[in-house]
Amino acid sequence: MHVGQVISGAxxxxxxxxxxxxGSFQSEPLPFEVTEVSVISTDAFEALLSAGPEPAAPTEVAxxxxxxxxxxxxxxxxPDTEVTSEQPQPTPEPEPETLPEPPAPEPEPEVxxxxxxxxxxxxxxxxxxxxxxxxxxxxxxxxxxDVVEAPDPDATPDVVxxxxxxxxxxxxxxxxxxxATAPEEASDQIVTEAEEPSGxxxxxxxxxxxxxxxxxxxxxxxxxxxxxxxxxxxxxxTSDAVEDALAGILGGGEDETVPQGPPLSNGEKEALRVAxxxxxxxxxxxxxxxxxxxxxxxxMEQSGKPVVxxxxxxxxxxxxxxxxxxxxEAARRAIIRCTRDGYSLPAEKYGQWKEIEMTFNPERMxxx
Amino acid sequence: xxxxxxLIVMVAFxxxxxxxxxxxxxxxxxxxxxxxxxxxxxxxxPENAExxxxxxxxxxxxxxxxxxxxxxREIPADAYISQITSFIAPVQYADWKAINAQALVTGAVTxxxxxxxxxxxxxxxxxxxxxxxxxxxxxxxxxxxxxxxxVADVVYSxxxxxxxxxxxxxxxxxxxxxKNERRKRLAIMDYDGAxxxxxxxxxxxxxxxxxxxxxxxxxxxxxxxxxxxIYVLDVGSVQQRVLESQQGTMSFAxxxxxxxxxxxxxxxxxxxxxxxAMDINSGQSQRLTSAPSIETAxxxxxxxxxxxxxxxxxxxxxxxIMPAGxxxxxxxxxxxxxxxxxxxxxxxxxxxxxxxxxxRFHIGVMRIDGSEERLLTASFLDEGPTWSPNGxxxxxxxxxxxxxxxxxxxxVDITGRNLRPVRTPEGGSDPSWGPLQR
Numbered sequence: 178m179h180v181g182q183v184i185s186g187a188x189x190x191x192x193x194x195x196x197x198x199x200g201s202f203q204s205e206p207l208p209f210e211v212t213e214v215s216v217i218s219t220d221a222f223e224a225l226l227s228a229g230p231e232p233a234a235p236t237e238v239a240x241x242x243x244x245x246x247x248x249x250x251x252x253x254x255x256p257d258t259e260v261t262s263e264q265p266q267p268t269p270e271p272e273p274e275t276l277p278e279p280p281a282p283e284p285e286p287e288v289x290x291x292x293x294x295x296x297x298x299x300x301x302x303x304x305x306x307x308x309x310x311x312x313x314x315x316x317x318x319x320x321x322x323d324v325v326e327a328p329d330p331d332a333t334p335d336v337v338x339x340x341x342x343x344x345x346x347x348x349x350x351x352x353x354x355x356x357a358t359a360p361e362e363a364s365d366q367i368v369t370e371a372e373e374p375s376g377x378x379x380x381x382x383x384x385x386x387x388x389x390x391x392x393x394x395x396x397x398x399x400x401x402x403x404x405x406x407x408x409x410x411x412x413x414x415t416s417d418a419v420e421d422a423l424a425g426i427l428g429g430g431e432d433e434t435v436p437q438g439p440p441l442s443n444g445e446k447e448a449l450r451v452a453x454x455x456x457x458x459x460x461x462x463x464x465x466x467x468x469x470x471x472x473x474x475x476x477m478e479q480s481g482k483p484v485v486x487x488x489x490x491x492x493x494x495x496x497x498x499x500x501x502x503x504x505x506e507a508a509r510r511a512i513i514r515c516t517r518d519g520y521s522l523p524a525e526k527y528g529q530w531k532e533i534e535m536t537f538n539p540e541r542m543x544x545x
Numbered sequence: 546x547x548x549x550x551x552l553i554v555m556v557a558f559x560x561x562x563x564x565x566x567x568x569x570x571x572x573x574x575x576x577x578x579x580x581x582x583x584x585x586x587x588x589x590x591p592e593n594a595e596x597x598x599x600x601x602x603x604x605x606x607x608x609x610x611x612x613x614x615x616x617x618r619e620i621p622a623d624a625y626i627s628q629i630t631s632f633i634a635p636v637q638y639a640d641w642k643a644i645n646a647q648a649l650v651t652g653a654v655t656x657x658x659x660x661x662x663x664x665x666x667x668x669x670x671x672x673x674x675x676x677x678x679x680x681x682x683x684x685x686x687x688x689x690x691x692x693x694x695x696v697a698d699v700v701y702s703x704x705x706x707x708x709x710x711x712x713x714x715x716x717x718x719x720x721x722x723x724k725n726e727r728r729k730r731l732a733i734m735d736y737d738g739a740x741x742x743x744x745x746x747x748x749x750x751x752x753x754x755x756x757x758x759x760x761x762x763x764x765x766x767x768x769x770x771x772x773x774x775i776y777v778l779d780v781g782s783v784q785q786r787v788l789e790s791q792q793g794t795m796s797f798a799x800x801x802x803x804x805x806x807x808x809x810x811x812x813x814x815x816x817x818x819x820x821x822a823m824d825i826n827s828g829q830s831q832r833l834t835s836a837p838s839i840e841t842a843x844x845x846x847x848x849x850x851x852x853x854x855x856x857x858x859x860x861x862x863x864x865x866i867m868p869a870g871x872x873x874x875x876x877x878x879x880x881x882x883x884x885x886x887x888x889x890x891x892x893x894x895x896x897x898x899x900x901x902x903x904x905r906f907h908i909g910v911m912r913i914d915g916s917e918e919r920l921l922t923a924s925f926l927d928e929g930p931t932w933s934p935n936g937x938x939x940x941x942x943x944x945x946x947x948x949x950x951x952x953x954x955x956x957v958d959i960t961g962r963n964l965r966p967v968r969t970p971e972g973g974s975d976p977s978w979g980p981l982q983r
Contacts, residue, residue, distance in 0.1 A: 320579035363578070369961025371907050371920035441570065450572050457577030461616040463706035464892075464937075474569065485672065503706035506669070506676075510647060511577070513671040532569035541575050 321363035322454065328359030438526030449520055453535060456515035459507060459542050466503040469496030470538045473508045479527050481519025483512050491534065508537040581618035582704065584611060585646035585670075587629040588622075589663065595656035599686075603654060603663060603693045610697035610711040613737065614938075615963025617704075620646050632664065641670045648676070650700055659686045663693075667700050677703050690739060691982070698981070710933040711736060714979045715940065716754045716763050716780075719743065720952050720972035729974075731765060733780065736933070736978070738954075738968040744783055753929075753975050757801045760979040764799040764808060773797045775810055777825065789828040796821075798841050802869070803849040809833070811841040820854055822869075833871035844888045844896075845869065846913075853877075853887040853896055853913075864898060866913065877915035886929055889913075892936035895959065899928045899941075908941045910959055921961040925950075931978045940967065942974040 319325075441449075459467060476487035488509050493501035512535070522530050586608045589600035611617040626640040632653035641649050652665030664681040668674070680699060682692045691712055698709030719732040719741070731744040731751050745751055749769040756763055763778045773795045778785040788808065790796045799810040805825075812821045818839040823830045834840040838858035845852055846869075853866050859876065862883035867874035878884040882902025889896055893913075900907040900920065906927040911918040926944040933940070937959060944952040952974040954967040967973070 318580060322576040322578075361580070363580075367579070367960050367962055369919070369921050370957075370964055371909070371923040371961070446570075446572055450574060453572075454574050454576045455578065457574055458580055458582060459577045460579035461582045461705050466706045500706055503704075506704075508574075510669070510671050511574075514645075514647070530570045534569045534571045536571070536573040537577075538573060538575045539577065542577055542579065 315364060316368035317362050317364035319361050319363040320365065320367055320460075322365065323363070324365045325361065325363040327362040435528045435531065436525050437528035438523065439529075441523070441526055441529050445523060445526075449522065449530075449533075452515050452520055453511055457507065457511035457537065459539050462503055462507055462539070463500065465496050465500040466507070467539050467543050469500045469504045470494050470536065470540070471501055471504045471508055472534060472536045473505060473512065474532070474534050475512055477522070477527075477531050477533060478519070479524060479531075481522045481524075482516050483520075485513055488512055504537065504539070508535065511537075581612075581616060582647050583620050583645050584617045584648040584650065584700075585620045585625065585641055585644070586611070586650045587625065589652040589654045589665070590629060590632050592632075592653050592655045593657070596654045596661070599656055599661060599689060600654045603652075603689065603696070604650075606690055606693035607650065607697045607700070609737065610694060611700060613963075613965070614701065615958055616701075617648075620644055632666075636668055638668070638670055638673045641668075646670050648700070648704060650696070652696070656686060660684070661686050661689055661692060663696060665696050665699075667703055690735065694735070707937060708935045708981065710935045710938065710978075710981065712982050713934050714760065714982065715931075715954075715967075715976050716744070716756055716979065717942075717954060717969075717973045717976040718751055718754065719969070720974055721747075724948055724950060731763070731778070732969075732973075733763075734969065741970055744778060744780075745785075753798060755800045755977045756979040757805050758803050758980060759805060760982065762801070762805070763977070764801060766797045766799065775799045775808070777808075788823065788825070789830075798843070800844055802845050803847060809843040809845070809852060811843070820852070822871075831871070833867070834874070840865075842886050846889050847891055847893045853889055855885045855887060864896070864915075877913065878911070878918075879915060880918055888930055888932060890932050890936040891934060895936070897930040897932060897939050899930065908939060908957065910939070919961065921957050921959070922955070922964060927955075929975050931976050933978055934981045940976045940978055942976065944974070 471493045472491040474487070474489050474491045476484040478484060490501065490505040493504065496504070586604050588604045591597045591600045608619045612619045624644050626643055627637045629636075629651045632651065636649065636651065647670055649668040649670050650665060651668065652663060655662045660683065662681060662683045664679060666679040667676045669676045677699075680696075682695050684692050694709075694711035697711045701707070701709040701711070713736045714733055715736055716731065716733045718729045720727050720729050722728050728747040729751050730747040731754055732741050733744055734741040744763070745767075749767050751768075752766040752773070754763050754765040761780055763780060765776055765778065766773050767776050768774075769776075774790055775788045775796050776785050777788060788796070788799075791812070791814075793814070795813040796810050797813075799808050801808055802822075808823045808825050810821055810823070811818050817837055818841055819835060820833045820840045820843045821830050822833055833843075833852070834854075834856075836856065836858045838856055840854055840856045840858070843852045843854040850869050851866055852869055853864060854874075855862055856865050856874070857863070858865075862885055863876055864878040864884045864887050865874040865876050877896070878898070880900070880902075882900050884898050884900050886899045887896050888898070890910075895910045896913055897908065897910050900909050905923050906925070907920040908922045908927045908930050909918060909920040921939070922941070922943075924943050925946045927941055928944075930939045930941045932938075933956075938956050939959060940954060940956045942952050943955050944950050952972045954969060954973040954976050955964060956967055957964045967976075
């Protein structure tokens with residue numbers, strides 16, 4: 178139990194108690210007036226009513242007279258000018274100009290400069306394929322949520338993609354050298370031998386937008402690689418502002434040493450989920466363990482690394498204890514493996530993620 | 546008063562909200578990856594001079610077993626940062642984490658005379674702990690491969706949660722010669738194609754050997770007399786005897802019941818073929834089907850209560866299930882093509898089959914109600930599936946096209962991954978996977 182929670186709880190309980198019981202402890206009675214009243218019987222009350230004067234007969238109400246319609250004082254204006262209804266005269270068509278005589282053909286030059294024979298442009302294949310099945314993805318040793326193309330052979334397999342950095346001898350500033358890394362090649366489903374390629378095209382050739390024109394001599398220009406396109410401006414995320422405001426309301430009474438911050442945004446949660454998913458390998462699990470959902474608790478260090486000793490199985494469903502243990506082992510490996518440098522979690526919100534419960538549900542992995 | 550009540554409700558709601566915010570962060574992981582688990586298997590440490598070569602041999606077989614499943618990937622030895630030089634020395638987990646080894650097998654071997662002793666430990670590298678306790682196996686030097694298989698079975702079991710299948714044997718038909726002059730004989734081998742031994746000569750054609758549940762006997766069909774007849778062979782003594790059969794009939798496609806006392810088989814009389822059951826001790830037979838169509842290839846459920854078989858009673862070859870004592874059968878296959886040679890999984894949840902469709906043969910699996918059919922292979926000719934003892938792998942025969950076509954044994958995981966040939970000295974067909982050895 179956190180100190181902040183205790184203080185907050187006590188304060189709230191006190192407030193509720195004051196609101197409920199506060200009225201009983203008012204020291205001075207409010208001033209009030211005393212009015213004398215007498216009790217009478219029903220008969221006396223009836224007698225009082227009957228002794229009063231009778232209500233007067235209703236007077237006749239004069240009906241309102243029908244309003245007279247007054248003559249319209251506004252005179253209809255007369256038009257200043259008369260409107261003629263004549264048809265407009267058509268504009269006479271200009272007389273066609275006399276076409277100039279076509280120029281006489283130039284005499285053929287004596288030196289015959291034969292144009293090189295152009296290769297017949299390849300007719301683009303635009304017909305729909307006879308087999309229109311969905312293309313079958315390529316088989317891969319690794320099955321992951323997303324398809325990953327084969328990486329550069331020099332790249333070291335890693336979850337995070339990064340380019341190689343090598344220091345040039347002539348460089349003035351020396352950057353930290355690093356190896357190129359890339360995610361391993363992966364398919365998003367198991368492809369069996371029986372699922373032979375359907376013949377459906379992976380990408381279709383488009384017809385040319387216009388007839389190919391005669392070749393002209395052009396100067397080969399090198400594309401300008403120096404001007405990088407400006408990345409599109411990202412819409413400003415307003416969720417943080419809302420969460421900041423909420424945190425301001427809810428943040429009182431917490432442990433001062435642990436930065437609470439606002440709750441994690443959906444993006445931050447998603448990043449954590451993806452990081453753990455990429456290391457959750459269910460390939461070596463038994464069929465029963467693949468049908469078992471486990472809830473795993475883990476305490477986190479402020480650096481974003483899990484406290485390995487704190488990883489614990491909280492609950493399981495869908496399988497035997499043995500299967501739950503296997504599923505838990507795979508989940509524990511997933512949590513530990515992908516934290517070489519710690520999970521990328523906002524330090525200012527440490528209080529929100531210092532304890533995490535992860536539910537590993539392999540249901541979708543069974544049908545891969 | 547109303548204002549006060551409103552305040553109470555608001556404050557109470559506020560307390561619960563704050564409490565919810567202060568609970569642990571909860572996320573759900575529903576997508577993972579399926580890839581081989583990286584495992585390091587250094588050579589077992591020899592504890593005496595006689596064991597020097599044995600340590601490497603053992604580790605190679607263990608590694609081949611695990612990598613052969615497709616569920617594990619061995620990390621090559623030249624990637625190791627630290628070496629295992631002593632079985633009792635503490636493991637430097639950081640060195641193994643650095644090369645992304647998720648599991649580590651360490652062990653030692655001692656050879657004294659013809660006795661070999663192997664002790665080993667399995668480590669969960671990223672948890673800095675051992676996975677289970679250390680174990681020790683002992684046997685003769687001749688049986689060193691079995692010891693390696695047993696170590697691999699334990700490693701496989703502790704990581705996957707399933708029993709292994711490495712210390713098991715397969716009986717099959719070994720084939721030599723061209724298709725029109727093929728010579729066949731019964732052979733038995735380790736699951737990985739090692740230690741092949743021949744059980745019969747190649748004088749007569751032999752077909753469809755089937756292990757008993759205990760792995761001590763084999764049923765098979767032989768044309769020794771010119772007609773197909775069923776024989777039972779004792780694996781230990783290689784003694785065989787013919788099962789009783791009626792005159793003028795042909796009997797084939799035998800299979801043991803799980804109790805080992807009953808044999809089901811097909812019997813042809815004239816143009817009709819039905820399924821029969823025989824008590825192997827008394828020779829008493831019972832007819833289980835009586836349709837005018839062809840019923841054959843019976844296979845028991847693991848509990849012995851039902852039989853799956855193929856029949857063309859609907860006009861095309863399909864799969865049916867009936868009670869073990871005979872009776873009304875229900876059809877379970879409804880896809881396009883012809884289904885045959887059904888085999889019930891040892892787990893009881895799936896049925897493997899051969900399917901012929903659009904000019905190609907497939908090995909596939911379906912649930913016992915016929916749902917979730919999944920084709921695992923496709924080729925010119927795939928047939929004769931058999932299950933590994935743990936129900937995770939299927940072995941079958943694949944024959945290539947042409948007069949010089951050769952029949953080869955293959956195995957495939959039930960997910961359809963890890964299709965690979967089983968190396969045998971000669972061609973092979975009709976495999977039957979036996980139980981784990983004791």
